[in-house]
Amino acid sequence: MSDLTVETTPIPGLLVVRLDVREDARGWFKENWQREKMVALGLPDFGPVQNNISFNAARGATRGIHTEPWDKFVSVANGRIFAAWVDMREGKSFGTTFHVEIDPSVAVFVPRGVGNSYQTLEDGVAYTYLVNDHWRPGTAYPALHLGDETLGIPWPIPLDECEISEKDLANPKLDAVTPMAPKKTLIIGALGQLGRALQPVFPGADLVDVAELDLTDADAVAAWPWQDYGLVLNAAAYTAVDAAETPDGRRTAWAANATAPATLARLSDEHGFTLVHYSSEYVFDGTVPDHTEDEPVSPLGVYAQSKAAGDLAVGTAARHYVLRTSWVIGRGNNFVRTMKRLADQGVSPDVVSDQVGRLTFTSELTRATRHLLDVAAPFGTYNLSNSGPAMSWAEIAGAVFELAGRSATDVRPITTAEYAAGKSLSPRPASSTMSLDKIRATGFESVDAMVALDDYLAGWNPAADPGT
Template identity: 70%
Template structure:
């Protein structure tokens, strides 16, 4: 069998597929749906979950213009139809129509929000369609009158001679106020520093966090009842900025449970939901999933085997494995995140202003990642159509130690870089443990290769340039 061919139409996303149908004196054979070949010609990987057949015994049966809230792949098992489609989505193409006569060698992909109708041109026509959401009781969706004067579909069989259900004879006229809005974006962990930065870039997104605050509702991803009641089918993208980031506290009995709940169980739940509802899952991970033994150049790569050291690291690594099972996912591994709120840069700035001369570890090296860099990278991946998968992302430039970063902050705060002394991770850990506090092992090299995301056309900003802007 050869590849089918694909033809675009005036309705964005609605495409015609010419199938490879083989005939002989016994009848015909065709591959009606073959995922690998459909993807090869550019059809979206829409993940069908249900196959329906509408058998029409007589010529002239005309089915109403229905705008169901899912994608459809339409074809015929027998017979011929005249198909008609109307764009019912918000935007410039609202009301645009496309018509086509179809036989068993033709299929059409219909994106969510496009009204779908057909008229049979032969007796015994079997109309089949794949959809990527299960039908749900009580679901409602816009319909359009078959004889609407605005769209003016030229039906080959006059409607007064057609066979039409009573319901479809009473559908409303085209009304822009009923235009279908695109699916939404949901930010999980919206009250953290990354979540707040994502909301600034996606102000219309829905938001949830583990606890309700500032008008943001609570959603506990470990609560099966709460998760089951949430309308996941309404979302095209879920941005998971939720994480337990208290690296040292994760080594305690309480912290271990909280870390695994937020960093492993939560992402596993979202990955399952992404498979069930077809949304794109964007998840943010950490350099801590590696043990820090990779060479500084090029640093940790996306395909490096996971080697987490502490509880926090292990829980993040488990989350990575779970997210990787979602068909449509971007897993962004990042390091040393700096946003609004309490963080290392703000702490060093405050110490500089107070006249304190701190001792900072000088044997851990990596790159800062400002939250606006993560936001920009997220938008790039979503809008560019980059391949799904794992991407390292941080700000660019040479890897620096924590001491060098502190010195850069001091220098920009009117203090001498020499006011920041150095210490080793081992010495720092001994001091923490001597106070009876928990201490998690750290990777000494947190630098990650940025070549994969750069290959998509993305250019990360230099970390020092971003630091200058952050400090004003």
């Protein structure tokens, strides 16, 4: 009997698991895979979907070095094997090796992109492995010659005495291998103001918009190579709050804001990618001064209801972040630019003063996204806006006017009821202010909204970005 432990190795992410094997006169028993205990000890929650067994008739059967595009959890059902791994991933650890003898008391977690090889040390050995993607005929992946002397693998049985397949004998040496690239990032809604802001933060990401990938089209979804992605950023949304109250708008809002995120949540679990979804403080009715992440949703209008439904759907995925945000400002037409234009034109507008919240600049939203991923923050929902005191739309407009050289008093405060008179509008939450305590606990400190506003207007070049 031994304690369950997890040990690191020189290869990043390659972990040796010492299993708790219980023996008596009848034989032995072990928990070969125990998700709760192993994850608590540091093993990735990798979501296995297939179990394979490789039976090897004779001592000296040697397989590898194969670099499959999935994670593996390897152990033996009986006997002993010598196992060796080579890091075949792009990066500074490329070519790093590790080896260990595996008997029923040892298992190894092998991350995607690490080449693995096994040599049986006894007759009649069966080793078993869990993988988190289904094997597909014709799948190509890098392979490496077992006898590459640059690796220094100390095979217990000389390779010229072993049973090795013709295919493995033909594998190239390390200097001729193309390293395995990491899984890709996909930005959905790449042409929107948030999607455009995400692009420089995630360089090299695949970029799609609704015209290229309709997540409500089952055939289009089935044809997309989701297995190629490790991260999907869903920046697509229907944001026409008032138009969502119309028959056509209602259907479009629910398709974009609820159905599409639900599809992505299902795909995230099927293919193991991390899903980042962007939501809105509109999921709340605005009757609480400071909204927290665990407040029950209470949406008012159709847009708000569709966003709340999307939040709930994404929350079912094992690997998800929902970033709830408010009053987003980025490239393109937005409230700040409208106020700046009116200030420059000498107009003195009427602006609502009884709706309060904080601006969220897309630069802050993308910075928070990168932070959560980089620090591997716990999955879940996070509020995100710029920091500082809650302000009304009228107060923000006044701040823009002052930065434009006008007086804040040139903005006339009015009530929501006054603004809505004679118009067909969706209801708005009176308070859009959200607590930032949860994301702050991950080490993220938001930039004050008024500091960000000053920087935004100072750095805006209307000629280069006219707001279209």
